[in-house]
Amino acid sequence: MLGKALFLALLMASATSVAAQTLGGPQIQPVRPMPPPRPQPVRPVPPVRPMPPVRPMPPVRPVHGRLMLYPGAHYRGHPFVLTRDAPNLAHMGFNDRAMSLQASGVWLVCQHANYRGYCHRVRSGMPTLGSLSRQISSARRG
Numbered sequence: 641m642l643g644k645a646l647f648l649a650l651l652m653a654s655a656t657s658v659a660a661q662t663l664g665g666p667q668i669q670p671v672r673p674m675p676p677p678r679p680q681p682v683r684p685v686p687p688v689r690p691m692p693p694v695r696p697m698p699p700v701r702p703v704h705g706r707l708m709l710y711p712g713a714h715y716r717g718h719p720f721v722l723t724r725d726a727p728n729l730a731h732m733g734f735n736d737r738a739m740s741l742q743a744s745g746v747w748l749v750c751q752h753a754n755y756r757g758y759c760h761r762v763r764s765g766m767p768t769l770g771s772l773s774r775q776i777s778s779a780r781r782g
Contacts, residue, residue, distance in 0.1 A: 705745040705781055707762075709738035714767045716740070725780035728753040738776045740767050750778045 711717035719742075720734040729735040730753065741749070742765040751757030755778050758771070769776070 706743070707747045707749075707779055708742045709734060709776065709779075710740040710742075711737050713739045713773075715742065715765070722747075722779055727755065727778050727780070729777050729779070735777050736774050739769060739773050741765065741769065741776075746782060748780050748782055749776045751775050753777045755780060 705723060707722040708719040709722070710719050720732070720738070726732060729737075735753075738749075741762065743762045745763075747762050748755065748759050749762060749772065750759040751772065757777075760772060
């Protein structure tokens, strides 16, 4: 019986030394609790700046010095818009096509290129062009 107890004691001692070698040493260190985390400083929130006041849009001014030539009578069709002098509308693809017009400012529309032939001074809209219908070949301000 004593032999059996001695055998068990030696077996336990052997297992303990193997376990100690495997775990990195004969003694296991007790686990220490971690210190509480340090509080982080609180960054101040920048003050909210008020939005600048919204300024109203300026009123839309009428465009002066614009001539709109329409391919159809009574302002029908896509207008051809001029904002500068046009000595020859053939170079712009709208020669002898106008049948009505709207003008802002004063314009001189002429029957032939380079402001020749019969010319007519216009200041407002003309739903029909009469004798100039499909005959305007140049236009200039003035």
